[in-house]
Amino acid sequence: MSGVEPSALREILALTSHSRVVSFAGGLPDPELFDHEGLRLAFERVLAPGARHVFQYSRTEGDPELRAAIAGRLGRRGLPTAPDDLLITTGSQQALALTAAALLDPGDTVLVEEPCYLAALQCFGLAGARVVPLPAAGPLDPDLLGELVRRERPKLLYLIPNFQNPTGRTMTAHLRYEVARVAADHGLWIVEDDPYGELRYRGEPAPAVAACPGAEDRTILVGSFSKILAPGLRIGWLRAPHGARRALHIAKQTADLHTSTLDQAAVAAYLAGGRIDGHIAGLRQAYASRMQAMLEGLANALPDGSTWSTPDGGMFLWVRLPEHMDAEAVLPAALRHNVAYVPGSHFFTGRSDPACMRLSFTAHPPERIADGLARLGAVLQGAR
Amino acid sequence: MSGVEPSALREILALTSHSRVVSFAGGLPDPELFDHEGLRLAFERVLAPGARHVFQYSRTEGDPELRAAIAGRLGRRGLPTAPDDLLITTGSQQALALTAAALLDPGDTVLVEEPCYLAALQCFGLAGARVVPLPAAGPLDPDLLGELVRRERPKLLYLIPNFQNPTGRTMTAHLRYEVARVAADHGLWIVEDDPYGELRYRGEPAPAVAACPGAEDRTILVGSFSKILAPGLRIGWLRAPHGARRALHIAKQTADLHTSTLDQAAVAAYLAGGRIDGHIAGLRQAYASRMQAMLEGLANALPDGSTWSTPDGGMFLWVRLPEHMDAEAVLPAALRHNVAYVPGSHFFTGRSDPACMRLSFTAHPPERIADGLARLGAVLQGAR
CATH class of the missing domain: 3.40.640.10 (Type I PLP-dependent aspartate aminotransferase-like (Major domain))
Structure with a gap:
């Protein structure tokens, strides 16, 4: 048998299940929003x-x-x-x-x-x-x-x-x-x-x-x-x-x-029971405001020269840091500052773009997102 | 891809889910005994x-x-x-x-x-x-x-x-x-x-x-x-x-x-919650009396020269009819008489023994088992 084990990813998810951490890493829905x-x-x-x-x-x-x-x-x-x-x-x-x-x-x-x-x-x-x-x-x-x-x-x-x-x-x-x-x-x-x-x-x-x-x-x-x-x-x-x-x-x-x-x-x-459409409408509203909070915070948090996607839905934003930066190398410092993301390398089968990272905006309310982005900004500032 | 599809078996199980049928075919626990x-x-x-x-x-x-x-x-x-x-x-x-x-x-x-x-x-x-x-x-x-x-x-x-x-x-x-x-x-x-x-x-x-x-x-x-x-x-x-x-x-x-x-x-x-051991003891008692009812009924139901296993537990008995009989060939008549079993051929990868059948004793209480075996006996008598 063969297979790609995303064990490093699992470790990040485990680490960031700690409540002090603002995790942009997981692809998890927010349990507070479950019906x-x-x-x-x-x-x-x-x-x-x-x-x-x-x-x-x-x-x-x-x-x-x-x-x-x-x-x-x-x-x-x-x-x-x-x-x-x-x-x-x-x-x-x-x-x-x-x-x-x-x-x-x-x-x-x-x-x-x-x-x-x-x-x-x-x-x-x-x-x-x-x-x-x-x-x-x-x-x-x-x-x-x-x-x-x-x-x-x-x-x-x-x-x-x-x-x-x-x-x-x-x-x-x-x-x-x-x-x-x-x-x-x-x-x-x-x-x-x-x-x-x-x-x-x-x-x-x-x-x-x-x-x-x-x-x-x-x-x-x-x-x-x-x-x-x-x-x-x-x-x-x-x-x-x-x-x-x-x-x-x-x-x-x-x-x-x-x-x-x-x-x-x-x-x-x-x-x-007929609750699903109302429930999904609620999720859309909550996640939309979280995505908005993330998009608003990114311009200040990311180093000049960074780019990012502006999705129409879903759970994720894709960020590219300036050319010379390495998202994988910055991650330990980010974790020490209680903020987490997934380095882009986890989404490539072959040669990856080290400047990329995936940010999920679904797990936290807007204030926590702003807080997490501020910490991420400080870490990235230090890593330039 | 390759694979053995027990579709014939599925058909038997579907047919025999009808309540008039005494099914010895399924490997299903009796839902009446669920806790x-x-x-x-x-x-x-x-x-x-x-x-x-x-x-x-x-x-x-x-x-x-x-x-x-x-x-x-x-x-x-x-x-x-x-x-x-x-x-x-x-x-x-x-x-x-x-x-x-x-x-x-x-x-x-x-x-x-x-x-x-x-x-x-x-x-x-x-x-x-x-x-x-x-x-x-x-x-x-x-x-x-x-x-x-x-x-x-x-x-x-x-x-x-x-x-x-x-x-x-x-x-x-x-x-x-x-x-x-x-x-x-x-x-x-x-x-x-x-x-x-x-x-x-x-x-x-x-x-x-x-x-x-x-x-x-x-x-x-x-x-x-x-x-x-x-x-x-x-x-x-x-x-x-x-x-x-x-x-x-x-x-x-x-x-x-x-x-x-x-x-x-x-x-x-x-x-x-501590209920499992008592529950399993109850299952053992119920299924043991069902197995006993089947073992007692088989001698009368099966043609002379048949043999069968006498298990110490589980859900199944294995029957071999006399040499010249074919359990698969008899099945349609059995289904017409509202009794079902699985022909032995369904358990062989290659050449099977056509005289064999599997009988499950878990799905019905003893009286129904006796009734089903009487019907099976009549069908087998007619097929000799």
């Missing part, structure tokens, strides 16, 4: 005396009510979906692992944007695939994509089109159509990973890649309740075209038979 | 207002309290275990999948008993391994095992030592020591799958293979709460020697990051 009461009521409902089925084995493909509810939500977002198009997974990480198991053979090539969320790549690595990065200092270039596809003959392209991790970047509608065309021309599978799509703070949503002409029958769309409801429940899903379903079903059965019957039933009950 | 109230209280406790951490991401290796509780239980069963020896999995099916991902490379050979639980073999198949059956009409033969190991050079041996699925057979202590010796001599990994170990209805437990000299540092012991508490929660675990832990940890992280934080916390709370 604890709504979730508790949903569990109370499905745990009512007599409801023994929530403790029994259930179907590999997932709870029918939950699949119907997700299908309805996708339809309302412009992607007509039948419940049978969906497979419930144990978090979206499992959706990626199942996709790798179902579609990839050892030696196959996978194209990924770079920088990229590396835990996704572990799945492709464990399946024995070769990962080829698509350099993307700016937006993805469809001509370069076509060229790489002809040269590398990949089987699969992995994308996070909305508020990408780590850059925060969103693909334009035009680019999505172009990518779909290239994929159709070359018989390429697309994995459209969309954990953050509903966390949009400004602008209008672009169509899902899965909805673009040519991509409909070759795109696995992956979603999750981790960022909009509760990551601890590990409820994700994938939407697959007919041609991939049987292999995905076998992969799921092999992986864990099915996802927790109880947790699925509770999420279905939560969705039926 | 619904105890589980509800455990969830109520961990869902108490303020306990937001149950909805948040958590550690890959699992809930510390849950691991400590399982370690304590294993210690009291004669297998000294530290919490760090354990990894919580999304059911024991995942424990098998992680083991395959961590230990096997494509082309490796896995030895299995035959007949055998085929869903386990799917994991080895998906990992690209070659599965070689160890014919075991009677108890496993250590000389034959040694011979096969020398000839086939397997990397791993898969065993269910207690109340095997499908035969119900239990390995003697002597045989476990012998298997451990062969494994040590040849550098073989052992996967000791033990979903039924606590469901013993008579006799004394033999030591775990993982405790036998030579096997300690080469055995992955796999356990689960599915048969003793609630399969729907998908809480399993594996106990691994030091040399396999890092690879298993990476495999788990890649598979689904971690198992449901909430479900783990609730099972830990349930164990802390």
Whole structure:
């Protein structure tokens, strides 16, 4: 076996779970914003005396009510979906692992944007695939994509089109159509990973890649309740075209038979209770003001010559310090000053840009963000 | 990808979920015997207002309290275990999948008993391994095992030592020591799958293979709460020697990051509440009387010349009809008479014994078992 272990990343996350630290490192939702009461009521409902089925084995493909509810939500977002198009997974990480198991053979090539969320790549690595990065200092270039596809003959392209991790970047509608065309021309599978799509703070949503002409029958769309409801429940899903379903079903059965019957039933009950849209609206408002606080604080905190992304949603900003600076080298000093981030090197498969760092703005309220940025500014000032 | 899909088996299970059918087919615990109230209280406790951490991401290796509780239980069963020896999995099916991902490379050979639980073999198949059956009409033969190991050079041996699925057979202590010796001599990994170990209805437990000299540092012991508490929660675990832990940890992280934080916390709370031993004692009593009812009914129901196993625990009996009969051919008639079983062919990787069938005795109370066996008897009488 092979695989990239983000152990250094885990250490940063562990270190920064200490409460004095203002952590911009994690990709964790703020637990203070969980709808604890709504979730508790949903569990109370499905745990009512007599409801023994929530403790029994259930179907590999997932709870029918939950699949119907997700299908309805996708339809309302412009992607007509039948419940049978969906497979419930144990978090979206499992959706990626199942996709790798179902579609990839050892030696196959996978194209990924770079920088990229590396835990996704572990799945492709464990399946024995070769990962080829698509350099993307700016937006993805469809001509370069076509060229790489002809040269590398990949089987699969992995994308996070909305508020990408780590850059925060969103693909334009035009680019999505172009990518779909290239994929159709070359018989390429697309994995459209969309954990953050509903966390949009400004602008209008672009169509899902899965909805673009040519991509409909070759795109696995992956979603999750981790960022909009509760990551601890590990409820994700994938939407697959007919041609991939049987292999995905076998992969799921092999992986864990099915996802927790109880947790699925509770999420279905939560969705039926009608609180989800209001809850997401609340998250959007809170995270938007946190992103704003971070954007406002960055100009003062970062050394002259720094640049950063201004995302339309999601959880992350991508910063590039001036050319000569090294975010990895500065990190120990930052941790001593109780502020944390993830150096950009953690998002590159090969040679990285040492001046980059990822900042998450979701974990703290605006005042703490301002405080953390002030400390980060002092550290960076000292490191120039 | 490759894999054995037990789709025919799934169809039988679906057909027989109808309430008029007396199903001896499933491997499902009886939901009437779940400790619904105890589980509800455990969830109520961990869902108490303020306990937001149950909805948040958590550690890959699992809930510390849950691991400590399982370690304590294993210690009291004669297998000294530290919490760090354990990894919580999304059911024991995942424990098998992680083991395959961590230990096997494509082309490796896995030895299995035959007949055998085929869903386990799917994991080895998906990992690209070659599965070689160890014919075991009677108890496993250590000389034959040694011979096969020398000839086939397997990397791993898969065993269910207690109340095997499908035969119900239990390995003697002597045989476990012998298997451990062969494994040590040849550098073989052992996967000791033990979903039924606590469901013993008579006799004394033999030591775990993982405790036998030579096997300690080469055995992955796999356990689960599915048969003793609630399969729907998908809480399993594996106990691994030091040399396999890092690879298993990476495999788990890649598979689904971690198992449901909430479900783990609730099972830990349930164990802390002290109801589990009384609950398991109740299951033992109920299932023992069901096994007894089946054993008593079989002599009348089966044609002369049939033989069957008399297990010391677990969920299954293994029946061999007289030589000329075919259990698969008889099944449609049985289903028409509202009685179901699994033909033995579903437990063989290669050439099967058509006269065999697996009967589960856990799903129905004794009267229903007697009723089902009477119907089965009539069908078999007509098929002679």
